[in-house]
Amino acid sequence: MLARLVRESFTRNPRRKILTGAALVVGMAVATATLTIALEVGDRLAREFRNFGANLLVTPHSDTLPVEIGGVDYRPVNEGAYLQEADLGKLKTIFWRHNIEGFTPFLDVPASVAEAGGAVTVIGTWFEHGVPVPDGTTFKTGLSITHPWWKIDGGWFQDGAAECVVGAALAAKHPAEFKIGGTINVVKDDGRGTKIPLTITGIVSTGDAGDNSVLVPLSVAQKLSGHPGEFRSLFVSALTKPADALAERGEMAQNDKNIQLTPTEYDRWFCSPYISSISFQIKTVLPRTDVRAIRRVAETEGRVLLRVSTLLWIVTLAALIAAALAVAATSATTVLERRSEIGVMKALGASNFAVTGLFLLEQLMLAIFGGTVGFIFGAGLAHVLGNSVFGTPATPQFVLVPIVLGLASIVALVGSLIPLRRAAHLRPSLILRGQ
Amino acid sequence: MATVVQIENLRKEFGKVCALDGVSFEIQEGEWIAIMGPSGSGKTTLINILGGLDTPTSGRTIVDGVDVGRLDEAGLTRFRAEKIGFVFQQFHLVSYLTALENVMLAQYFHSTTDEREAQQALERVGLGDRLEHLPTQLSGGEQQRVAVARALINHPKLILADEPTGNLDEANEKIVLDLLRELHTEGRTILMVTHAPSIGSLADRRIDFSHGHLVPQLAPVGSQRR
Numbered sequence: 001m002l003a004r005l006v007r008e009s010f011t012r013n014p015r016r017k018i019l020t021g022a023a024l025v026v027g028m029a030v031a032t033a034t035l036t037i038a039l040e041v042g043d044r045l046a047r048e049f050r051n052f053g054a055n056l057l058v059t060p061h062s063d064t065l066p067v068e069i070g071g072v073d074y075r076p077v078n079e080g081a082y083l084q085e086a087d088l089g090k091l092k093t094i095f096w097r098h099n100i101e102g103f104t105p106f107l108d109v110p111a112s113v114a115e116a117g118g119a120v121t122v123i124g125t126w127f128e129h130g131v132p133v134p135d136g137t138t139f140k141t142g143l144s145i146t147h148p149w150w151k152i153d154g155g156w157f158q159d160g161a162a163e164c165v166v167g168a169a170l171a172a173k174h175p176a177e178f179k180i181g182g183t184i185n186v187v188k189d190d191g192r193g194t195k196i197p198l199t200i201t202g203i204v205s206t207g208d209a210g211d212n213s214v215l216v217p218l219s220v221a222q223k224l225s226g227h228p229g230e231f232r233s234l235f236v237s238a239l240t241k242p243a244d245a246l247a248e249r250g251e252m253a254q255n256d257k258n259i260q261l262t263p264t265e266y267d268r269w270f271c272s273p274y275i276s277s278i279s280f281q282i283k284t285v286l287p288r289t290d291v292r293a294i295r296r297v298a299e300t301e302g303r304v305l306l307r308v309s310t311l312l313w314i315v316t317l318a319a320l321i322a323a324a325l326a327v328a329a330t331s332a333t334t335v336l337e338r339r340s341e342i343g344v345m346k347a348l349g350a351s352n353f354a355v356t357g358l359f360l361l362e363q364l365m366l367a368i369f370g371g372t373v374g375f376i377f378g379a380g381l382a383h384v385l386g387n388s389v390f391g392t393p394a395t396p397q398f399v400l401v402p403i404v405l406g407l408a409s410i411v412a413l414v415g416s417l418i419p420l421r422r423a424a425h426l427r428p429s430l431i432l433r434g435q
Numbered sequence: 436m437a438t439v440v441q442i443e444n445l446r447k448e449f450g451k452v453c454a455l456d457g458v459s460f461e462i463q464e465g466e467w468i469a470i471m472g473p474s475g476s477g478k479t480t481l482i483n484i485l486g487g488l489d490t491p492t493s494g495r496t497i498v499d500g501v502d503v504g505r506l507d508e509a510g511l512t513r514f515r516a517e518k519i520g521f522v523f524q525q526f527h528l529v530s531y532l533t534a535l536e537n538v539m540l541a542q543y544f545h546s547t548t549d550e551r552e553a554q555q556a557l558e559r560v561g562l563g564d565r566l567e568h569l570p571t572q573l574s575g576g577e578q579q580r581v582a583v584a585r586a587l588i589n590h591p592k593l594i595l596a597d598e599p600t601g602n603l604d605e606a607n608e609k610i611v612l613d614l615l616r617e618l619h620t621e622g623r624t625i626l627m628v629t630h631a632p633s634i635g636s637l638a639d640r641r642i643d644f645s646h647g648h649l650v651p652q653l654a655p656v657g658s659q660r661r
Binding site for chain 1: 489525543545
């Protein structure tokens, strides 16, 4: 009989239910869209931020202080420690290996280039290089991933070839000598190495010290410096999540023995892609190194991610509150319209539980309808928003289906609470007298 | 004959207004009682208290051995479902349910539904061919007959009819009154509120109300007619 009552109520008295259903559909559509984007926004924005370059710098746990000016290491090649190129594949074995988007080693070699009239820093690096990973695969990485904003006029050198690209400022100083297609000869600054002839394939604009340098394949710089298979620094681009209190505690615990994480805290910290936990994991596979977050990039990312996700949560909450208010308004009108029916039911022996149960069941059915249709519309809305904001459509998150249905039920029930309370307290004697 | 209703010194106040003031009377099983009086004399208040829709300020109201004034909300709900059959002047059928479903609704709140029994109840009031009709598709008389079938379906101890023919034309009034007479003949206990002396005279006994008091009755009326 209950099912019959609900069915008949829906089919023969649909006006208010359409309004309630519509309020739930709109509320759930907005909630689905924002939740879908909120779920994806971390990854999406983190990927967008990767266009700003690497966010981690790995250097040897050095025995001498680096002599850096404008990001270029001016130490003589026989000073300081080096990192091993052969170890780089291990970066793709850490717990958050899939969050390591790319990495690029650098080897700065003070050199002499006759065409430039003397001392020039030669920077050995990768543009696109396949790194063998212990699991047998090859990971393609290099400047194209960690430094995507570097602009090249011409083309990049081939990995391992006797080619180079020249910094834009250096090329501007010696336009006749540094032309694309021309050849330069580099030699170690002490003049004791072999002269290496290199073909210029492009002029690069880096916006930093690289503009006054000659960039060569890492293997060429290693040969020039006499340090085969070694490099000085490594830029790592990793997808991370914004730092929170746990991330900060985790980082402090690494540097201060007085601060200790509980085993549960440690597990949560280790299993979250915080910049501090990824740094820690890199250190474990590249021992005797310092891994530093490039704060400017990491903090900006963290702030923006936090603000965007906060905004999305606020919009979701606002949509849910608006839907609950709309449901409350239509429910109040429904109870008012159906007070005679409520009075009759009570006179016939219906308990408050039976009367409110009937209305709650109707609201729950509307919630299922509103949640399902709202999810479909919301997925479409997220698709459009994802396309217009991030350039790629947001994929429907089916994991949200039970959450949206649950939210719709909560909204429908919360919105109906006051009207149902009123229904339960209606006195049949007054209603039946038309009061 | 057993006493179905026993009212002792019943008083009901609405704020400063006294709707019933020291009312006492008894109704025996199988009696048809007409409650009469002008508007505001306390007739409907009495029906509401007897039907468990309202509670008295003081006094005792015993229906089929149950002291209605002592029942809590849940007790009153069960009392209404099990002991009382209501027939209202406005019919009060659920608009989106068919005639059959309206009768089954009373079964549902009482215990379990039995479609066959509900159908028989409607056939009994002459609506066997109107089972699937909505209230809007029925005449006033037919709607009131559905209400009578609904009131009977749980075999109540007491049928409370508040102006059952107040909204009907003459032809339908006759049909409904014939139905009540038939129920009375079967031994049902009926308490009917009416304004019309001609309708009141059909009952076994007439109880007159005035300003919340009983007006002394000189002689039973219905016994002479029967």
